[in-house]
Amino acid sequence: MAAAYELSLSGRTALVTGASTGIGHAIALAFAQAGAAVVVNHLGRTAEGAALVHEIQSLGAQAWAIEADVSLSADVARLAAQAALVCGTVDVLVNNAGIIQEKPFLETTEDDWDRMLVTDLKSVFLTSRAFLPGMVARGRGIIINIASDLAVLGREHYAPYCAAKAGVLGLTRSLAREFAPAIRVNAIAPGPVNTAMVSLDAMSPECMAKELDIPQRRIAEPQEIAATALFLASDLSRFYCGQVLGPNGGSVMT
């Protein structure tokens, strides 16, 4: 086989969930810079979604913002229908949307559990179920699921989040096996990243200190996670199937 080290996503369309902020925002921009058309999914962030679409368009790429709550099957069905209308096909699906909550386990309510599992895990089931049929029909497609290093490490006061993200890894491997070779499903399990999720607004100082207690001694920038997503979306990763890539500063070593 001739070597072809090509990171271009030219001619492809990607849909990134929760794309108006943080890691999703960086992934959407990285994909657009690589030539992809991008569907920017967001929830209640119309201004940020529109600003990102504008930024992508100014790079010369196509972009559309579609609001949808990816934890609701009716919203996901509408998202898939609207995406089909605006861009026809979705070649790359990035399941990035997520929430986090710090709470001692014995104070965690059933509602906390359900909200976390539905948003961080069921959403991946719903979007995968919505977009896989098109990928199967075309005989190609890529799904990238954003998990977390905490899926492997576990973390006190984050049990539902860790359980949901561990579930994402199981779902990734199952779909990778079921839909290979045509469709490649892989996951990214980032370490701490400089977004609203890892800030003293959302996290106790004790937990923040744990996040920083990794060999690289810093948190990542969202662009460092987007670089991994770009690799997984490109043909350079064509032999990756059901893998978990860890841009994590050394928090987990496998």
Ligand SMILES: NC(=O)c1ccc[n+]([C@@H]2O[C@H](COP(=O)([O-])OP(=O)(O)OC[C@H]3O[C@@H](n4cnc5c(N)ncnc54)[C@H](O)[C@@H]3O)[C@@H](O)[C@H]2O)c1
């Ligand atoms: N920041 C970190 O350190 C870190 C580490 C590992 C994994 N992650 C994961 O990365 C992903 C992105 O997080 P982030 O750090 O960029 O934080 P973020 O809060 O900036 O991004 C999460 C995005 O998801 C959106 N969202 C939440 N629920 C949604 C829903 N039901 N429907 C549609 N959109 C929804 C939010 O509006 C937000 O834009 C998450 O899945 C998170 O768990 C983050």
